[in-house]
Amino acid sequence: MENKNPGSGFKPYVPADKIMPEFTATSIIMGILLAVVFGAANAYLGLRVGMTVSASIPAAVISMGVIRLIMKKDSILENNMVQTIGSAGESLAAGAIFTLPAVFMWVAEGTGTAPNFLTIALVCISGGLLGVVFMVPLRSALIVKEHGVLPYPEGTACAEVLMAGEEGGTAASTVFWGLGIAAIYKFIADGIKLFPSEADWAFKKYDGSGIGMDVLPALAGVGFICGPVISSYMLAGGVTAWFIIMPMIKAFGGNMVMFPSTVPISEMDTWAIWSSYVRYIGAGAVAAGGIMSLIKSLPIIIRTFRESMGSLRNKDGVVLDLNRTNKDLDMKWLGLILLIVLAILIFVPSIPMSFGSAIIIIIFGFFFATVSSRMVGLVGSSNNPVSGMAIATLLIATILLKATGTTGPSGMVTAIMIGTVICIIAAMAGDMSQDLKTGYIVGATPYRQQIGEIIGTISSGLAIAGVLYLLNAAWGYGSKELPAPQASLMKMVIEGVMNANLPWTLVFVGVFFAVIIEILGIPVLPVAIGLYLPIHLSTPLMVGGLVKLWFEKRSFKNEQDRNNVITSGVLYSSGMIAGEGIVGILLALFAIIPVQGGTVGTVIDISAKGISFGNIGALICFAILVLTLLKWSIWNKKVYTTYDEAA
Secondary structure, three states: OOOOOOOOOOOOOOOOOOOOOOOOHHHHHHHHHHHHHHHHHHHHHHHHHOOOOOOHHHHHHHHHHHHHHHOOOOOHHHHHHHHHHHHHHHHHHHHHHHHOHHHHHHHHOOOOOOOOHHHHHHHHHHHHHHHHHHHHHHHHHHHHOOOOOOOOHHHHHHHHHHHOHHHHHHHHHHHHHHHHHHHHHHHHHHHOOOOOOEEEEEOOOOOOOEEEEEOOHHHHHHHHHHOHHHHHHHHHHHHHHHHHHHHHHHHHHOOOOOOOOOOOHHHOOHHHHHHHHHHHHHHHHHHHHHHHHHHHHHHHHHHHHHHHHHHHOOOOOOOOOOOHHHOOOOHHHHHHHHHHHHHHHHHOOOOOOOHHHHHHHHHHHHHHHHHHHHHHHHHOHHHOOHHHHHHHHHHHHHHHHHHOOOOHHHHHHHHHHHHHHHHHHHHHHHHHHHHHHHHHHHOOOHHHHHHHHHHHHHHHHHHHHHHHHHHHHHOOOOOOOOOOHHHHHHHHHHHHHHOOOOOHHHHHHHHHHHHHHHHOOOOHHHHHHHHHOOHHHHHHHHHHHHHHHHHHHOOOOOHHHHHHHHHHHHHHHHHHHHHHHHHHHHHHHHHHOEEOOEEHHHHHOOHHHOOOOHHHHHHHHHHHHHHHHHHOOOOOOOOOOOOOOOO
16 A cells, blocks of 8 residues: 655654754854845846856855854754755845846836835745745645655755765865855956956857857856756857857848847847847747746646645644644744735735735745645756746736736736745745755754744845845846846736737747757757857856866766765855855945945946956956866865876
8 A cells, every 4th residue: 555654754863852952043143144145146146147056055064164163063953944044045036036127127218116125125025925834834745744755856965965064164165265266256357357257259250140258256156056968058049049040130131120129230249139139039938948848847736736735634644743843833823924924015005016916926826836845846946947937927917917907017017026926935935845855854843944934034035125226226137247137038028918019020939949949859948048148158157067077077986076076066166156146246336336436346447447358368267267166176185085087
């Protein structure tokens, strides 16, 4: 007979009857700091390159390094609480940057007014809290009863890192070295501008084509974490755009002026062709890829939702032992949080939502939270089709708003706000599931973790609202510095429904390009994102991916050495991402602080004085940066045993 409760015999690392420090002032303060840091860094990264990275393992490693080495304390549950609170920032950042910058773009175009800081903070926090409320009742069904069935890969990996905590101090230093080196590099590149952060070449003999590279640490780090396969898919999309589509537009366009541009194609450089035409093709491909991923996931979505609801009813008669490791937040507190959030969304004047909008959020939010929680357990957070969920939500919400007469700027902003809340709910539920899985394995107290998620949500929601305002004031969304790819796509989707003023021919070229990729059996979204973003972002990702490929193919004395080297590379890469994100936000501050008739940013810029290494110098500096990745992984003799040189 099938075992309906595969996790019934599981024993956590810390037994239920053992009491250890967990929800302490140290874990709360460190967790809040890491939630703010990784949330802000992920917001900057996502707005620049269109993707975010998990903060759970870096947060856990930093926590172990600080708590064990500096504070001389030893509690795996305290470390777990730090990563639980810290990873909340990543989830909120992902949901917020997918949607909210679209509102700022409309304001820049002269449509509507920008939401204030409090409005953005309340919308982000509301989405995060609803993700917590919807996930808590699912914990016993998905994490406990399905243990051994749903692997939750990121959550399990984080638990393994925590349980192997003896190496935490050394591993933490790897993260900090990555953070420090990337911070210095970023300040030299984009602060004092000793060399350009983007090397760029156009080919006159092959008119319309071009190549380049954003020589920045976060991009190399993301490429290493994503690996060679995903990086190669993105580069393939970039090559298709910059070496096939753009030269064809240039060759056939001649002196023609084609909507949406008002400039003859013959007078356009590579960037103008990309901005005027290719990004619409890419947007169509990304939208189609998101929707196709959602459609392909429909059977599992329907099945997982049905199974989750069945598990909640507890048909098998299993009664959970309500000891420390099985105690969730009381339903009355969850109900109170739900009512408070609904009151905020409906009655705060600056949030343009009605009772009907709140109903849409509850229905779609609970559905996507349930789906997200179970899907990340099966396929991992990186394969969770959040973008497809967001696009589907925006399409339905915009159609309903238009049908009820809520049109124009107010209707578009309302649609974005609905999409933001639901996007954060789905991201938060997926991330929280991984955190609760980690807690289940190590023996954490669930209700304390859930309170930690609430604390992380509130702190990172306030921080991300400030970051979004700061980055918009410094450079503006949709700019070369901050392309905000997902938000630009969501903006196009809403405008397409509300105003029907998109260059639909270009959009459908992208849609059918995505269909071809799907027919070939290649993952659509990474190729589509590579098509949508400038090739200058795909090339450094490929460099990071190739470094990881070299590690994977190299001969080592044993598999443990290989895993240690790759893990160290991932930690160093995570540090680089955080370091660049922090300095990027610092430079945004410099860009708006007035001094000596300009800003701090213009005063420290030495390139204006004619001092710059140029494109070749930028590539040399990037090569040196990549060597530091080798130093803190494969050449780190203090940590890892010697590898076999026979490769």
